[in-house]
Amino acid sequence: MSSDRTPLIAGNWKMHKSIAEAEEFIAALLPRVSDAEGVEVGICPPFLALQAMVHSTRGSRVQVFAQTMHQADHGAFTGEVAASMLTEIDVHGVILGHSERRELFGETDRALALKVPAALAAGLTPILCVGETEDERERGDTQRKLRHQVQEDLARLPDDRLGDVVIAYEPIWAIGTGQVATPEQAQEAIAFVRALVADRSREQAGRVRVLYGGSVKPDNAAELLALPDVDGALVGGASLDAASFAAIVAAAR
Numbered sequence: 001m002s003s004d005r006t007p008l009i010a011g012n013w014k015m016h017k018s019i020a021e022a023e024e025f026i027a028a029l030l031p032r033v034s035d036a037e038g039v040e041v042g043i044c045p046p047f048l049a050l051q052a053m054v055h056s057t058r059g060s061r062v063q064v065f066a067q068t069m070h071q072a073d074h075g076a077f078t079g080e081v082a083a084s085m086l087t088e089i090d091v092h093g094v095i096l097g098h099s100e101r102r103e104l105f106g107e108t109d110r111a112l113a114l115k116v117p118a119a120l121a122a123g124l125t126p127i128l129c130v131g132e133t134e135d136e137r138e139r140g141d142t143q144r145k146l147r148h149q150v151q152e153d154l155a156r157l158p159d160d161r162l163g164d165v166v167i168a169y170e171p172i173w174a175i176g177t178g179q180v181a182t183p184e185q186a187q188e189a190i191a192f193v194r195a196l197v198a199d200r201s202r203e204q205a206g207r208v209r210v211l212y213g214g215s216v217k218p219d220n221a222a223e224l225l226a227l228p229d230v231d232g233a234l235v236g237g238a239s240l241d242a243a244s245f246a247a248i249v250a251a252a253r
């Protein structure tokens with residue numbers, strides 16, 4: 001991790017936890033992360049628990065992120081939520097382009113190119129997820145895939161806003177599988193993502209935070225977080241338990 005960039009540890013709850021379970025979790029988490037100086041901590045609950053979590057984390061170091069949003073301000077988009085609806089309840093940011101949204105719900109790079117600037121314009125911090133499938137890695141197409149996603153998804157963002165985005169490198173074969181990228185694989189891919197940002201602005205490449213995601217657990221977090229280009233982690237399964245999530249936060253200090 002670079003000392004110039006504040007690490008972010010964000011927990012993606014996916015479709016887990018009722019409001020009551022979320023309250024129980026946050027009551028257990030807050031005392032465990034209260035002394036995590038120099039680390040930003042985020043939780044990404046389902047939509048229905050967002051407002052309760054914003055309320056319960058007020059005054060703490062824990063930020064609340066949504067898991068997706070629509071690019072339009074409003075309109076006939078049944079089931080969708082706009083950026084302004086998230087900021088109205090003081091949500092801090094939003095995950096965009098998670099591989100589950102891309103694969104299961106058809107989220108496209110074209111939509112993401114609109115979502116990233118829409119999130120920033122509303123005052124949300126986007127966490128843009130990118131990453132290759134197992135097939136793509138085996139074919140030697142990892143860099144091609146990352147180049148495509150980073151270039152397309154950030155295409156409509158002015159250069160001077162690039163550093164305001166958080167990018168999560170999440171190799172799809174490592175998500176929810178227990179199969180974690182090696183430190184070499186993670187560092188190489190994340191340095192490549194940063195170099196893609198540098199192609200547009202060297203200054204912003206020094207600012208942009210790039211997280212690793214994919215089977216991060218308390219016992220592998222420290223090694224991954226110590227890598228020079230890794231600025232934190234997006235955590236799925238291990239973020240559902242307050243003690244294990246807090247242990248990952250502690251590894252970032």
Ligand code: PEP
Nearest residue numbers: 175176213214215236237
């Ligand atoms: C994720 O869903 O973003 C993720 C990284 O999940 P897990 O940590 O469970 O692999």
